Amino acid sequence: MSSTRKGMLNVLIAAVLWGSSGVCAQYIMAQSQMSSPFLTMVRLLFAGFILLTLAFVHGDKIFRILKNRKDAFSLLVFSLVGALTVQLTFLLTIEKSNAATATVLQFLSPTIIVAWFALVKKARPGPLVFAAIFTSLIGTFLLVTHGNPTSLSVSPAAVFWGIASAFAAAFYTTYPSTLIARYGTLTIVGWSMLLGGAFLLPFYADRSQTFVVNGSLVLAFFYLVVIGTSLTFSLYLKGAQMIGGPKASILSCAEPLSSALLSVILLGVSFALPDWLGTLLILSSVVLISLDSRKRTKPTL
Numbered sequence: 001m002s003s004t005r006k007g008m009l010n011v012l013i014a015a016v017l018w019g020s021s022g023v024c025a026q027y028i029m030a031q032s033q034m035s036s037p038f039l040t041m042v043r044l045l046f047a048g049f050i051l052l053t054l055a056f057v058h059g060d061k062i063f064r065i066l067k068n069r070k071d072a073f074s075l076l077v078f079s080l081v082g083a084l085t086v087q088l089t090f091l092l093t094i095e096k097s098n099a100a101t102a103t104v105l106q107f108l109s110p111t112i113i114v115a116w117f118a119l120v121k122k123a124r125p126g127p128l129v130f131a132a133i134f135t136s137l138i139g140t141f142l143l144v145t146h147g148n149p150t151s152l153s154v155s156p157a158a159v160f161w162g163i164a165s166a167f168a169a170a171f172y173t174t175y176p177s178t179l180i181a182r183y184g185t186l187t188i189v190g191w192s193m194l195l196g197g198a199f200l201l202p203f204y205a206d207r208s209q210t211f212v213v214n215g216s217l218v219l220a221f222f223y224l225v226v227i228g229t230s231l232t233f234s235l236y237l238k239g240a241q242m243i244g245g246p247k248a249s250i251l252s253c254a255e256p257l258s259s260a261l262l263s264v265i266l267l268g269v270s271f272a273l274p275d276w277l278g279t280l281l282i283l284s285s286v287v288l289i290s291l292d293s294r295k296r297t298k299p300t301l
Contacts, residue, residue, distance in 0.1 A: 007242025014236035019258030021228025022099035048194030055186035084196030097158035105162030109169035139281030
């Protein structure tokens with residue numbers, strides 16, 4: 001198998017696993033009565049420890065960043081505003097709606113990123129970016145209203161947390177580039193998850209938590225943390241390095257599609273025609289942005 005095909009397969013598998021992890025989180029919260037903040041804390045602590053262990057085994061000097069005060073502060077900002085916020089808002093959206101809606105709304109983040117950079121650089125977006133912004137707005141409108149502007153098909157809280165999740169994902173994607181270049185991806189993401197989870201610990205240290213625990217929930221949690229977070233992250237990184245960011249972004253559209261399909265099949269979530277149309281429009285915005293990126297990075301003769 002060629003490196004390109006192998007990279008595409010890695011990204012595609014990662015996207016499907018990511019989509020399934022949202023469904024898994026919805027199952028855990030519904031069956032165990034565990035709150036989204038508590039699940040966020042536990043997920044981040046375990047996943048952060050696993051990623052830092054992988055980085056250490058890989059030979060990365062995982063404690064080097066803590067010796068640089070400026071970079072350590074940037075890591076703390078990324079941990080709280082990035083890793084913690086993106087995970088917490090995502091799980092809150094699932095709690096208020098379902099995994100499919102949460103995943104699709106979070107996919108607004110590429111549109112937010114290109115719109116933000118266009119404003120900061122005071123540069124007029126190209127036609128593909130304009131089309132992406134338009135399709136993402138129409139897709140969001142269909143998803144949350146089913147085409148009727150006088151009513152919402154999901155709760156206002158779900159809309160709020162879903163859009164907040166998209167903004168958090170945009171920050172999470174763009175902020176740590178300098179840190180990652182200096183210290184490595186596994187180290188930065190691992191620390192951000194561990195610190196983000198540790199931030200929530202004081203809120204639960206002195207209070208007892210009551211939730212259901214059984215064999216299926218333990219397996220679901222193992223899948224969420226090990227397969228749906230740690231393994232998935234490693235697969236996506238490896239695949240994206242092989243095929244490049246634009247192609248990886250297009251293939252990652254399998255994530256909300258797999259989340260929607262699995263939500264319907266496994267959890268009995270109702271996904272109507274406007275939901276599917278809204279999902280496809282938001283995904284098309286990601287494809288348009290990726291095509292615009294490829295067009296701008298294509299070498300000229």
